[in-house]
Amino acid sequence: MMEKSNTIILAFVGKGGVGKTSLSAAAVRLLSKAYPDKRILAIDADPAVGLATALGTDASLTVDDIRKAFVAQAKKGNTGAAVELLGEAKYRMFDAVAENGNVSFLAIGRPEGAGCYCKVNAYLKEIISMLAGNYDYVVIDGEAGIEHVNRRVMEKVTHLLLISDASRKGLQVIKTIHAVAKEMVMFEKAGVIINRIPDMSLAENLDAGATEILSLIPDDSGVAMNDATGESIYSLPESSPLMQGAKEALVKLGVIQGN
Numbered sequence: 001m002m003e004k005s006n007t008i009i010l011a012f013v014g015k016g017g018v019g020k021t022s023l024s025a026a027a028v029r030l031l032s033k034a035y036p037d038k039r040i041l042a043i044d045a046d047p048a049v050g051l052a053t054a055l056g057t058d059a060s061l062t063v064d065d066i067r068k069a070f071v072a073q074a075k076k077g078n079t080g081a082a083v084e085l086l087g088e089a090k091y092r093m094f095d096a097v098a099e100n101g102n103v104s105f106l107a108i109g110r111p112e113g114a115g116c117y118c119k120v121n122a123y124l125k126e127i128i129s130m131l132a133g134n135y136d137y138v139v140i141d142g143e144a145g146i147e148h149v150n151r152r153v154m155e156k157v158t159h160l161l162l163i164s165d166a167s168r169k170g171l172q173v174i175k176t177i178h179a180v181a182k183e184m185v186m187f188e189k190a191g192v193i194i195n196r197i198p199d200m201s202l203a204e205n206l207d208a209g210a211t212e213i214l215s216l217i218p219d220d221s222g223v224a225m226n227d228a229t230g231e232s233i234y235s236l237p238e239s240s241p242l243m244q245g246a247k248e249a250l251v252k253l254g255v256i257q258g259n
């Protein structure tokens with residue numbers, strides 16, 4: 001099942017703690033402001049969660065809950081109930097979407113544990129793709145790598161945002177993700193954002209590989225404060241380095257207009 005081909009799908013990937021969630025939330029905020037009449041879906045695909053808080057949304061049901069209910073029935077040998085649950089999965093998935101103005105939110109939850117429920121997962125992934133096709137923009141806050149997004153959320157991404165901090169490890173991780181993504185041929189454009197740079201004099205020496213650097217974002221104490229106090233991205237000033245850096249990246253990708 002293919003998403004509607006004109007859905008723009010942005011995936012934020014990179015090592016833990018580099019700013020994927022903050023930047024995903026910033027992207028959602030920028031998109032909802034730039035396109036008040038468009039439909040935007042934010043997907044939290046990181047089992048470490050956090051996007052709901054960053055967006056100030058609350059969502060209780062996750063895709064994992066839907067899967068677990070099915071697996072529990074199947075394990076009890078209750079095939080009839082399990083099949084029925086699977087038939088209902090589509091409606092449950094729509095119920096799991098929290099709507100707030102032109103922004104909707106869906107959390108994937110935990111990855112599958114021991115044992116692969118491959119068919120169930122493939123089916124749920126198809127429903128996610130179908131759901132995504134109803135939106136104009138989809139922002140995925142990914143767990144570390146693109147292969148996770150591919151396995152758990154959807155096959156196709158139009159814009160791959162490789163997020164790193166200034167550490168060698170972070171930069172190495174995005175190079176690896178980019179190489180894996182190229183092999184999977186599943187994105188149209190990729191770009192790098194280097195975030196939380198402790199000293200901007202480092203900037204020119206950061207090696208992000210062959211991928212275009214979309215923006216360089218300094219360490220922004222406002223973001224950390226915001227996070228510590230449980231405030232959403234909407235309480236950060238538009239002029240904050242993180243919001244500015246997110247904007248610069250989306251403009252360079254041609255996803256929003258600069259001004």
Ligand SMILES: Nc1ncnc2c1ncn2[C@@H]1O[C@H](COP(=O)(O)OP(=O)(O)O)[C@@H](O)[C@H]1O
Nearest residue numbers: 016017018019020021022196219220223224227
């Ligand atoms: N530019 C920045 N400056 C300072 N702190 C930041 C910046 N970007 C993100 N943070 C903080 O770093 C931590 C990790 O960010 P987060 O967006 O949760 O990363 P990830 O989702 O990649 O794990 C959070 O506490 C967040 O508030």
Ligand SMILES: [Mg+2]
Nearest residue numbers: 020021046050
């Ligand atoms: Mg995160």
